[in-house]
Amino acid sequence: MVLVVFSGTPDRLLGMSVLVSGAVALDMEVDIYLMLWGTYAFLKKNLEKNTELSEHKELATQLSEGLKNAGLKPWYEILKEAKELGTVRIHVCGAAAKAWNASLDDIFLADDIVGATEIIDAAKNAKIALFI
Numbered sequence: 001m002v003l004v005v006f007s008g009t010p011d012r013l014l015g016m017s018v019l020v021s022g023a024v025a026l027d028m029e030v031d032i033y034l035m036l037w038g039t040y041a042f043l044k045k046n047l048e049k050n051t052e053l054s055e056h057k058e059l060a061t062q063l064s065e066g067l068k069n070a071g072l073k074p075w076y077e078i079l080k081e082a083k084e085l086g087t088v089r090i091h092v093c094g095a096a097a098k099a100w101n102a103s104l105d106d107i108f109l110a111d112d113i114v115g116a117t118e119i120i121d122a123a124k125n126a127k128i129a130l131f132i
Contacts, residue, residue, distance in 0.1 A: 001019075001023050001028050001029070001030050001031070001126060001127070001128040001129075001130070002030075002031050002032075002033065002122050002123050002126035002128070002129045002130070003016060003019070003020070003030065003031070003032045003033070003129075003130050003131075003132055004033045004035060004119060004123055004129070004130070004131045004132070005032060005033065005034050005035060005038035005132045006035035006036060006037060006038055006131065006132070007037055007038065007132055008036075008037030008038055008039075008040045008041030008042075008050065009037075009041070009050075010041075010050055010074070010075055011063070012132055013038075013041055013075040013076075013132075014067075014072070014074075014075040014078070015132065016032075016075070016079075016132045017075040017076070017078035017079040017082065018078065019130070020032070020078075020079060020082045020088055021078055021079075021081070021082045023082075023086075024082045024085050024086030024087075024088065025086075027086070028086075028087075029086075029087040029088075029089075030082075030086070030087065030088045030089070031088075031089050031091060031122055031126075032088065032089070032090045032091065033091045033092075033093065033114070033119045033122065033123075034090065034091065034092045034093060034096060034107070034110070035093050035096055035119075036093070036095075036096045036099060038096070038132075039092055039093065039096035039097060039099075039100055039102065039107065040096075040100055042076075042090070042092075042107050042108045042109070042110065043100060043102060043106055043107060043108070044106060044107070044108050045106075047074075047076050047108055048074075076108060076109075079109065080109060083109055089111045089112075090107075090109050090110050090111050091110070091111060091112055091113070091114045091118070091119070092104070092107055092110050092112070092113045092114070093113075093114065093115075093116065093119060094113045094114060094115055095116070097113050
């Protein structure tokens, strides 16, 4: 499964992390490609500060309480556990890394930095390709 992550909002990243966790439970290999805002959200300095929802901002407090009551962990903890349990590779778009002046060490769980052609080729050849 290939996920191209161009959104950096915690609500969408939570959905992405749940899908990754499910794929790992099914013994699937997952490749995540971080684009501009995905890279921004994965910057270690932004993990806990990023709380702006993509939609329905007026429901942020209610959603936060609902997730807490449901016992769901933050997206980055779910993703870290999935990566520890299965094959999950996180690739960073080189242009996005440059845009945020980030090195590989600055980006949470990142494995490598790649170019656009690799991202396109991976999505083209995947059995499942999702854009988040």
